[in-house]
Amino acid sequence: MILYRKRVTFTLIFLIFVFISLLLSQNSSVNLQQHIFLAKNKVMPALVHIEPVRTVFSTGERRHALVTGSGFIFSDEGYILTNHHVVENAEKVSCTLSDKKKYSAKIIGSDPSTDVAVIQLNPEEFKGDSLPYVALGNSDSLEVGQIVLALGSPLGLSRSVSMGVISSIDRYFEDTGRLVSPFNLWIQTDAAINPGNSGGPLINLDGQVVGINARGVFLAENLGFAIPINLAQEVAEKLIGGETVKRSWIGVEIRPIKELREYLGNSRLQGVLVDNLDPASPAEKAGLQPGDIITAINNISVNAIYEEDLPAVRKIISDLPVSQPVSLSIWREGKTKSYNLKPQEEPFQYQPEFECEEWGMVVKGITRLIFQSQGLEDYDGVYISAVKNGELAERAGLRAGDIIRSVNKKKIFKKMDFEKLYNDLSESQPDFIFFKVLRQSTPHFAAIDLRKNRNQ
Amino acid sequence: MKAVFKVFLIVLIFIHLLPGSTPRDIYDKVHPTICLVSFFQNISSDAKIGSFDKIKRHCTGILINSSGLVMVTSEVYPVSLDFVSSGGSFLSGVPTEFKVKLATGMEYEATFLGKDDQARVAFIQIQPKNPDESYPYIEFISTQQVGVADRVYVAELLNQNYNFSVLFSPLLINALVESPQRKFLINNQSTALSAGGLVLNEAGEAIGVTISQVFDFTFMQPSDFGDFHKEYLEIAPSEWFINLIENPPNISENQIIQNAWLGIRMQALTPELREYWGVSQKGGVVVNWLFTESPAEKAKLKVGDVILAVDDSTLEVTKDEETAKLRNIILNYPIGSEIKLKLFRDSKEIYRKVKLTAAPKAIGVAEGFPVPEWGFEIRELTQDILYQNNLSLDTRGVFVFQVDRASPGGIAGLNIGDIIQEINGKKITDLSTAKRIIEEELNRTNPMQMVKVWSNRATHFVFIDLKK
Numbered sequence: 001m002i003l004y005r006k007r008v009t010f011t012l013i014f015l016i017f018v019f020i021s022l023l024l025s026q027n028s029s030v031n032l033q034q035h036i037f038l039a040k041n042k043v044m045p046a047l048v049h050i051e052p053v054r055t056v057f058s059t060g061e062r063r064h065a066l067v068t069g070s071g072f073i074f075s076d077e078g079y080i081l082t083n084h085h086v087v088e089n090a091e092k093v094s095c096t097l098s099d100k101k102k103y104s105a106k107i108i109g110s111d112p113s114t115d116v117a118v119i120q121l122n123p124e125e126f127k128g129d130s131l132p133y134v135a136l137g138n139s140d141s142l143e144v145g146q147i148v149l150a151l152g153s154p155l156g157l158s159r160s161v162s163m164g165v166i167s168s169i170d171r172y173f174e175d176t177g178r179l180v181s182p183f184n185l186w187i188q189t190d191a192a193i194n195p196g197n198s199g200g201p202l203i204n205l206d207g208q209v210v211g212i213n214a215r216g217v218f219l220a221e222n223l224g225f226a227i228p229i230n231l232a233q234e235v236a237e238k239l240i241g242g243e244t245v246k247r248s249w250i251g252v253e254i255r256p257i258k259e260l261r262e263y264l265g266n267s268r269l270q271g272v273l274v275d276n277l278d279p280a281s282p283a284e285k286a287g288l289q290p291g292d293i294i295t296a297i298n299n300i301s302v303n304a305i306y307e308e309d310l311p312a313v314r315k316i317i318s319d320l321p322v323s324q325p326v327s328l329s330i331w332r333e334g335k336t337k338s339y340n341l342k343p344q345e346e347p348f349q350y351q352p353e354f355e356c357e358e359w360g361m362v363v364k365g366i367t368r369l370i371f372q373s374q375g376l377e378d379y380d381g382v383y384i385s386a387v388k389n390g391e392l393a394e395r396a397g398l399r400a401g402d403i404i405r406s407v408n409k410k411k412i413f414k415k416m417d418f419e420k421l422y423n424d425l426s427e428s429q430p431d432f433i434f435f436k437v438l439r440q441s442t443p444h445f446a447a448i449d450l451r452k453n454r455n456q
Numbered sequence: 457m458k459a460v461f462k463v464f465l466i467v468l469i470f471i472h473l474l475p476g477s478t479p480r481d482i483y484d485k486v487h488p489t490i491c492l493v494s495f496f497q498n499i500s501s502d503a504k505i506g507s508f509d510k511i512k513r514h515c516t517g518i519l520i521n522s523s524g525l526v527m528v529t530s531e532v533y534p535v536s537l538d539f540v541s542s543g544g545s546f547l548s549g550v551p552t553e554f555k556v557k558l559a560t561g562m563e564y565e566a567t568f569l570g571k572d573d574q575a576r577v578a579f580i581q582i583q584p585k586n587p588d589e590s591y592p593y594i595e596f597i598s599t600q601q602v603g604v605a606d607r608v609y610v611a612e613l614l615n616q617n618y619n620f621s622v623l624f625s626p627l628l629i630n631a632l633v634e635s636p637q638r639k640f641l642i643n644n645q646s647t648a649l650s651a652g653g654l655v656l657n658e659a660g661e662a663i664g665v666t667i668s669q670v671f672d673f674t675f676m677q678p679s680d681f682g683d684f685h686k687e688y689l690e691i692a693p694s695e696w697f698i699n700l701i702e703n704p705p706n707i708s709e710n711q712i713i714q715n716a717w718l719g720i721r722m723q724a725l726t727p728e729l730r731e732y733w734g735v736s737q738k739g740g741v742v743v744n745w746l747f748t749e750s751p752a753e754k755a756k757l758k759v760g761d762v763i764l765a766v767d768d769s770t771l772e773v774t775k776d777e778e779t780a781k782l783r784n785i786i787l788n789y790p791i792g793s794e795i796k797l798k799l800f801r802d803s804k805e806i807y808r809k810v811k812l813t814a815a816p817k818a819i820g821v822a823e824g825f826p827v828p829e830w831g832f833e834i835r836e837l838t839q840d841i842l843y844q845n846n847l848s849l850d851t852r853g854v855f856v857f858q859v860d861r862a863s864p865g866g867i868a869g870l871n872i873g874d875i876i877q878e879i880n881g882k883k884i885t886d887l888s889t890a891k892r893i894i895e896e897e898l899n900r901t902n903p904m905q906m907v908k909v910w911s912n913r914a915t916h917f918v919f920i921d922l923k924k
Contacts, residue, residue: 253914255917259904259906259919259921260906260917260919262903262904262919262921263880263902263904263905263906263919273917275914275915275916275917276914276915276916277915290908290915290917291908291917372912372913372914375845375846375912375913395728396726396728397723397726397728397776432728432731432732434732441846442721442744442745443744443745443759444723444744445723445729445742445744445760446726446728446729447726447728447729447731447732448728449727449728449731449732
């Protein structure tokens with residue numbers, strides 16, 4: 001009997017143990033599910049569906065296009081973080097919140113080289129409402145394998161959540177001058193990032209934003225890329241402070257030194273290798289040469305052994321104050337020497353296209369991509385991005401791709417000069433507009449005969 | 457008087473009864489002068505550096521003298537030889553293993569003499585089996601009398617499916633184009649085999665050869681008629697090449713036909729520019745660019761000058777496509793000629809004398825050096841490459857002519873068209889220095905090579921890892 005009772009007690013204890021362990025195991029999955037719900041519920045109300053009306057020029061003709069994207073409110077003043085490529089060239093922006101309330105928004109600032117933009121809901125419209133907003137996390141503490149959620153409003157108003165893990169935190173894209181940030185590494189995730197998700201938040205299970213979803217890969221699966229929130233926050237603060245994001249330019253293209261170490265048989269070599277120098281740049285004027293190794297900037301060592309180390313060095317250079325003297329420690333043929341130079345503002349700047357309606361063409365400033373592909377030797381002029389069929393510019397023989405160097409013998413340095421000259425000439429209406437352009441690095445002449453136009 | 461008239465009538469009738477006037481007679485007369493030419497085209501191989509991929513080709517040949525000189529299309533060797541010639545890929549080598557099969561069925565070995573891209577013809581020489589052998593041939597006559605609506609016969613060879621039989625077609629000249637170069641067009645025809653077919657007039661006399669259509673994509677194609685896709689058979693009149701028959705170009709003796717050049721880039725004087733500058737002549741050619749050390753630069757021409765006339769030929773050019781007129785005028789002068797240019801500069805007409813020199817040699821015929829160990833072939837840096845890249849003529853280096861994609865060089869990112877300036881810190885001045893330095897480096901055991909190149913107007917370092 002005693003024996004029997006003992007057995008019952010034992011069985012009971014065993015059953016209780018099994019029950020508890022079952023309960024516990026259920027609890028842990030409940031935990032994850034609850035975490036997802038909690039995180040989602042924290043962020044979802046601040047998720048914004050953005051519909052910008054964009055100006056596009058198709059063969060020189062001004063058109064409008066409605067595009068969509070995502071974003072998220074990150075302050076009670078109605079500031080929204082999104083991608084530059086979502087609000088690029090937008091004439092007006094309309095935002096729909098999770099509760100279906102619709103507001104208009106204005107663009108506070110946009111930075112193409114990090115693909116970060118800040119817009120603000122119209123305070124007149126949300127006056128009195130308390131706006132939901134998200135908490136920003138720390139992207140520097142992310143770990144590969146960490147569970148993340150990608151939120152957005154792809155393909156319309158309904159919100160979506162997808163889950164994945166951080167696949168990589170140091171994804172490097174070679175700087176090809178396009179929409180690729182040369183200043184940061186990207187967060188790679190397998191959470192679905194689709195068109196329309198762009199600008200939406202990538203969040204951790206605590207409901208903190210760790211990245212801005214920026215791009216999926218066409219024809220690839222489970223490859224999404226997000227901009228680290230720490231960088232986005234830094235850019236956003238500048239934009240909200242009314243600054244455009246100014247980056248210093250010393251004119252060096254750099255590459256890692258891994259192969260150079262092997263070539264020299266020196267595995268302790270530190271620094272970055274200068275691959276190329278931009279013409280007439282501060283670095284060229286200071287006497288740097290391709291093949292030099294920059295070992296320190298203002299006596300702080302820099303080092304890029306692998307490609308992934310390059311964005312950090314580029315950022316150090318771009319964050320140098322403009323026009324303040326900088327000393328570079330240069331290693332050349334075994335000797336280290338110091339070179340002094342003053343960084344300048346980058347000669348390439350993102351500027352929206354400018355329409356010359358009267359002449360039937362659209363121009364824009366010279367970007368690095370144009371500079372490289374056209375084989376230019378300096379940074380002066382404006383680029384004709386489109387010429388309208390049958391209009392004056394086309395009849396004068398101007399073509400998309402030409403670089404305008406002078407108009408009526410006035411040299412064009414920046415797009416601003418051109419805009420002013422265009423407006424002046426529209427007013428003064430001379431008989432001729434005479435252009436000197438560069439076409440495939442060769443000078444070319446063209447003239448518009450406005451007298452003919454008047455007689456028509 | 458009557459007797460004279462009678463004699464005249466008899467002579468007229470006699471002339472009409474002369475053989476060679478019926479199409480069949482013409483065919484019989486011409487057939488033996490058409491021959492089948494076979495050869496191997498050699499395309500520089502990127503799989504095995506320094507070797508060629510050989511492709512067997514056929515084309516129509518025309519016997520043009522009794523000692524076995526054969527004229528074919530210049531497409532047998534699609535490489536531009538000098539800066540002013542239009543050419544295809546520079547990766548093609550000189551074609552080899554020519555054979556000529558006559559109408560009699562006799563086949564002969566033949567050698568490639570050379571080509572002329574302006575005339576669009578190339579020449580090969582039959583190797584006679586007996587020293588005193590002579591061959592049937594045809595002579596070309598002037599085409600000044602030929603015009604639209606004239607009947608012509610075209611004799612060319614069909615392809616292998618038809619055993620290379622002669623295709624003989626009576627056709628009508630449908631159009632005569634004068635600019636930029638005189639040629640005849642026949643509507644809705646495509647050649648049976650390739651360019652190089654013989655064109656005869658109604659009397660059976662040779663007046664030209666067929667050429668393939670070439671579109672100049674430097675200019676925008678007109679879309680006014682939407683007829684871009686129409687096919688015409690183009691005929692080059694005998695004047696294009698008749699002088700070459702006496703004195704054919706000879707590559708083996710290193711006498712590449714060299715053409716005269718002026719050394720400018722140019723555009724047309726549009727009506728708007730003409731009004732703006734106040735030029736009285738209806739058109740002209742505007743100088744856009746002067747190549748360093750070119751005849752034009754030496755004669756102190758300036759960017760912005762308008763060329764109104766060359767000697768007695770007035771240039772009334774108003775469209776960019778017509779600027780080829782100036783080029784053709786210059787090409788017709790022998791090297792060394794002195795020409796007088798009438799220019800418009802700063803509202804005045806001025807004259808400049810220009811001594812024409814030979815256009816610079818092209819990379820296609822430059823000396824090469826394959827480096828299979830590193831996976832690329834380099835060539836001597838020719839002036840045409842420097843001109844194309846707007847580089848100064850004292851630029852030193854060697855040209856990367858071929859790269860094996862999966863070789864150490866290819867993996868390291870070396871590209872065709874790069875200019876190598878330094879190898880392992882040693883300056884490369886020319887091909888012979890490059891050869892010496894590379895041979896030295898090949899004897900060393902350093903597994904990593906550091907190559908400084910100029911590509912896309914920027915310097916880059918290419919690290920060739922021989923462990924890969």
